[in-house]
Each structure stands twice: as structure tokens, then as C-alpha cells.
Amino acid sequence: MVLVISVTVSFFWLWFIKRFETSTRLTGKPSVIFSLFLCGIGSVFAALFLAELEELLLSHVAFLSPLTYYVFYVGLCEEFGKFLVFYLAASLTDMTKEPKDGLLQAAAVALGFAILENILYSDWGLGILLLRSVMATTGHMSFAVIWGYAAGLYLYSKRAGKNKYSFGMVIGAVCTAAVFHGLYDYFLGMDLKPISFLLDAIVLSISVYILRSLKGRSPYESGDKEAVAEAIESNSNNFHLNRLAGVQALKTRDFETAAKYFKKASTVNHREISTKVCLLFTELLTGSVEEFEAYRTLDRICSSINVSNLNRLRARIAEVFAGCPDEERLLNLIDDLIDETGYRELLKERIAQFDKYANAIAGKGCADSGFLISDKNSLPMAYRHPSFYTKENNE
Incomplete structure (x- = not known):
């Protein structure tokens, strides 16, 4: 005992x-x-x-x-x-x-x-x-x-x-x-x-x-x-330290240094999306990328994220870039992506419903789907693919 x-x-x-x-x-x-x-x-x-x-x-x-x-x-x-x-x-x-x-x-x-x-x-x-x-x-x-x-x-x-x-x-x-x-x-x-x-x-x-x-x-x-800088000297490949150093550089408006640390952190952990977004936005602030290209890159980085997780990402980015110049412009890019992603998710859901109805009543017409067809396959495939349904294609 x-x-x-x-x-x-x-x-x-x-x-x-x-x-x-x-x-x-x-x-x-x-x-x-x-x-x-x-x-x-x-x-x-x-x-x-x-x-x-x-x-x-x-x-x-x-x-x-x-x-x-x-x-x-x-x-x-x-x-x-x-x-x-x-x-x-x-x-x-x-x-x-x-x-x-x-x-x-x-x-x-x-x-x-x-x-x-x-x-x-x-x-x-x-x-x-x-x-x-x-x-x-x-x-x-x-x-x-x-x-x-x-x-x-x-x-x-x-x-x-x-x-x-x-x-x-x-x-x-x-x-x-x-x-x-x-x-x-x-x-x-x-x-x-x-x-x-x-x-x-x-x-x-x-x-x-x-x-x-x-x-x-x-x-x-x-x-x-000072503690972070000293720690990086002896542990340069540490993801957390490099990301923290990047955030600290942002607060002093040293965007080039911030980009350097965010890039290092992204190299160490290439799966961490928020750090990639921090790097992208920092490069946008330094003028090394254009806004249109930044949005396309943001869309690619966040392609696997749903609206709920995008909102969480926005909260983290807002915290990191709080007080930075063009903070509103940066967050607007994420807001646009959230709207775009939400629109795509909605259309994917509608397409799934359409396929379900079309399979059930193929050859009889489907008024519920918004289309009157005799065969679901008569709808061109281009119009049934989720990538077609973007704001630009539907406005």
C-alpha cells in the first residue's frame, strides 16, 4: 500500500x-x-x-x-x-x-x-x-x-x-x-x-x-x-517560433521580415493553412503580389475548407492583422471567398437534390427541380458540374 x-x-x-x-x-x-x-x-x-x-x-x-x-x-x-x-x-x-x-x-x-x-x-x-x-x-x-x-x-x-x-x-x-x-x-x-x-x-x-x-x-x-529571437537562433526550423516571430514583425509594420518568418513556418509545416494565408497577405502588403492574384491563391489554398472553417480562419487572421494598414481590404478578400464558397456549397446541394429527383422520375419530367426534362442526362454535363456554379457564371 x-x-x-x-x-x-x-x-x-x-x-x-x-x-x-x-x-x-x-x-x-x-x-x-x-x-x-x-x-x-x-x-x-x-x-x-x-x-x-x-x-x-x-x-x-x-x-x-x-x-x-x-x-x-x-x-x-x-x-x-x-x-x-x-x-x-x-x-x-x-x-x-x-x-x-x-x-x-x-x-x-x-x-x-x-x-x-x-x-x-x-x-x-x-x-x-x-x-x-x-x-x-x-x-x-x-x-x-x-x-x-x-x-x-x-x-x-x-x-x-x-x-x-x-x-x-x-x-x-x-x-x-x-x-x-x-x-x-x-x-x-x-x-x-x-x-x-x-x-x-x-x-x-x-x-x-x-x-x-x-x-x-x-x-x-x-x-x-527577444526571447523568441534567441530561441530561433538555436531552433531555426521550429514552426511555432517562426510563426510567432512573423506575428511580432507584423505588429511593428516590418512586413518583409514577417513574410520571411511566415515563409519559413510554411515550409516547416506546409499543411497549416492559416500561416499560408498570413504569408499571402503579408506579400500583398509588401506589393509582391497583386490583389487579383492574391485572391486566386487564397481560393486555391482554402479549396478544401467549408464555410464554417473559413469563418474560424477569418477570426484568426483578423487577430493577427489587427491594426495593420489595409486590414479591411485583407478581410474583405476572405469575406468574398466565404460568400463564394457558401454559394458553391448551396449549388452543390441543389445539384445533389436534382440528381436524386432525376434518378427517381427519369422519363416523367421533374417540375420540382426547376427543369422539365424527359431524361436527366439531357441536361449538358457542363451545367451539372459544381465548378460551373460560381457567382460570375450565374449572374
Whole structure:
């Protein structure tokens, strides 16, 4: 039962941190959170190896105080064990799309570490396991957030080729997490549980604050122009970022730059219709296409869309081009297409009704259809094809 609680707590936190994983959700790529959780289980063995190594190095030391033991032996080995697995995965893959990712991925590794460690402690009794299932699991995650934050900044900057942060900063963050971890275990070992719980709560609060702060500066969510530009440097083929940069350029009336980003986004995801329309209208604003040609292209792009979806598209385009010069002219093109499409849909429906009636009473005449014929096939095929029924052909 307690083991079930341990697993439940870990998966609750996995669900919580995955909600903040914006970059993979928007790009449609699979999440790495669960994979890193599994890697975190393996990080226990990395920590055990480091503990053996440290014990060998300190074999000549006769005595270690409890505080020194918990900080420099327990805390340091466990935090570096988790960090090594995280950093190896981050170095071998391209999983850090924004600074926030490092924090989330470090937390996932820590949760994997915690769940296996809790299983290893199951022989210590039900009370210990229950306590660890809640407090130690949360603590492992919170401590990892400290170095995950630093590692995310470092890896993201390095990926963009800027090197704004040093690797020493990351190592310092791991050591800081080790100190907090050691203090937590020390107070727990000295039977000062209230202080230990308070420390756990403080570090958790700091972790949540950092996470929310990074979420507010996320290039995928905040729309901050500098953050988006920096993100594109390291992830130039990201559809969402290029589209967002195009929208930002529109708001500053930089139509040529907007067209460049919309074109890139359309190349990455050629099925996304609203971005193609944004590109077309931006090119119309720059004068690179004429209005008549723009309408023909718009008709071709939206040929598979019904009136209902065209109205949704119009709402999105109106939001993107709000305040732009000739906004009304651009929306009128969509309005004309909506009218045209609605007219075609109506005529297709009428033609279908006509075919139904003609099949039913062929050879008897069909007054209901508006025609008086002895054979439905006597109506020329050109007049029965939906493409014939446009406003121009019927006015």
C-alpha cells in the first residue's frame, strides 16, 4: 500500500511538471519527461558508484561529523549522480529547447531516483517508507530543480552559440543542491523533523517560483520578442517560433521580415493553412503580389475548407492583422471567398437534390427541380458540374 503511495506521489509530480513542458507540446514532438524519469532510476547506481569512490578517497579520514557526512557524502553523491545522468542525456540529445526544459528534465530524473531509493528503503519499516514517499520524493525533485535551472540556462545558451553562462555555474548549483540535501538529511537524522520539513517546504516553494518565472519568460508562451529571437537562433526550423516571430514583425509594420518568418513556418509545416494565408497577405502588403492574384491563391489554398472553417480562419487572421494598414481590404478578400464558397456549397446541394429527383422520375419530367426534362442526362454535363456554379457564371 505504501509503495502504491510512493508511485502515486511520483507520478503526480510527473504529471505536474509535464504540464509546463511547452516546447514539445507545441512542436508535436514526443515528451522526454518519462524517458528521463526512467533514466533517473538508473542514476541511483551512479550515486552508489560515486559513494564508493568517495569512500575510497576518504578512507584515511578517521572521523566525519554527522553534518559533514550528510552534506559531503550523502548530498554530494546523490545530487551528482542525478546530474551526471541528466547531463549525459542532454549532451547526447537535442532536448533543451528553452531554459525551462532543463529544470523540468532535472526534476524528472530526480523523481526516478526517488522512487527506486524508496523501494530500497522499504525494509526500514512502514513508517519510514510512508514518510519518504511524500517528503523525500518531493525533496529530491526540489533539490534537482536548483541545478536543473542552472543547467537549462547553460545548455540553452550553449546551443545558441552564445556561451553566456559557464559550466562552473552549473557545478556550483549542484553543490548548492547538495548542501540543501545534506541539511535535510542531517535534520532528519538528528530527529529534528519539523526543521527538516520546513527546509523541504522552503526549497519546494523556491522551485515553484523559479518554474513560474521561467514560464513567464518562455519564448513559446510569453511572446517576448527577444526571447523568441534567441530561441530561433538555436531552433531555426521550429514552426511555432517562426510563426510567432512573423506575428511580432507584423505588429511593428516590418512586413518583409514577417513574410520571411511566415515563409519559413510554411515550409516547416506546409499543411497549416492559416500561416499560408498570413504569408499571402503579408506579400500583398509588401506589393509582391497583386490583389487579383492574391485572391486566386487564397481560393486555391482554402479549396478544401467549408464555410464554417473559413469563418474560424477569418477570426484568426483578423487577430493577427489587427491594426495593420489595409486590414479591411485583407478581410474583405476572405469575406468574398466565404460568400463564394457558401454559394458553391448551396449549388452543390441543389445539384445533389436534382440528381436524386432525376434518378427517381427519369422519363416523367421533374417540375420540382426547376427543369422539365424527359431524361436527366439531357441536361449538358457542363451545367451539372459544381465548378460551373460560381457567382460570375450565374449572374
